[in-house]
Amino acid sequence: MSCCSTSAGALRLTAAMAVSVSPNCNCNCNYSSMKKTATMAIRAAKSNIIRCEVAINAVEESTTLQIGARVKVKVPLKVYHVPKIGELDLTGMEGEIKQYVGLWNGKRISANLPYKVQFVTDIQGRGPVKFFAHLKEDEFDLV
Structure with a gap:
């Protein structure tokens, strides 16, 4: 071809x-x-x-990480995008992988933080709050 x-x-x-x-x-x-x-x-x-140009067939990486897998953050990591919370430390928090964003329309893209992980945390006066954070593979472990 x-x-x-x-x-x-x-x-x-x-x-x-x-x-x-x-x-x-x-x-x-x-x-x-x-x-x-x-x-x-x-x-x-x-x-x-x-x-x-050379056609590159993007094939998903064969990893043990699947969408829906439970993960635990193992590195010190702070986020600032949760509403009404200035700074939130994710170290030790558990979440669920919701999406792998390293592929777009079947083509590999250079996403620096390819795993979209959903976390749920209790905030005083607000109750449980869901939020997402993008992480690298070396920032979390499977639970």
């Missing part, structure tokens, strides 16, 4: 396209002919862009 979004012959037929060809293309396409065709297409018009 080719990683190109279109062939060089099809590019010649499409005069209203600007074409960008990646030099890191790993497919069997002829880079020099596509570059020449791209130059001709760029001269014709600059309305659409087609890129020849």
Whole structure:
């Protein structure tokens, strides 16, 4: 399967396209002919862009962490986003993994804190309060 979004012959037929060809293309396409065709297409018009890039199939990481797993925060960690509480220390609190945000529309993204964890804490005068915090894998342990 080719990683190109279109062939060089099809590019010649499409005069209203600007074409960008990646030099890191790993497919069997002829880079020099596509570059020449791209130059001709760029001269014709600059309305659409087609890129020849390697398709990366994002597959979820095979980890033991599942959505719904109970976790306990093992590092000193303070959050400031819970309403009407200035500072809340999450150290030792238990929560539930609700979402893995390292994938978006089937593609891997560079989320620094990929695990969305829901916590429930009792606040004096308010009762139980649910809130979320985004954590890294090394900041919590499975319960």
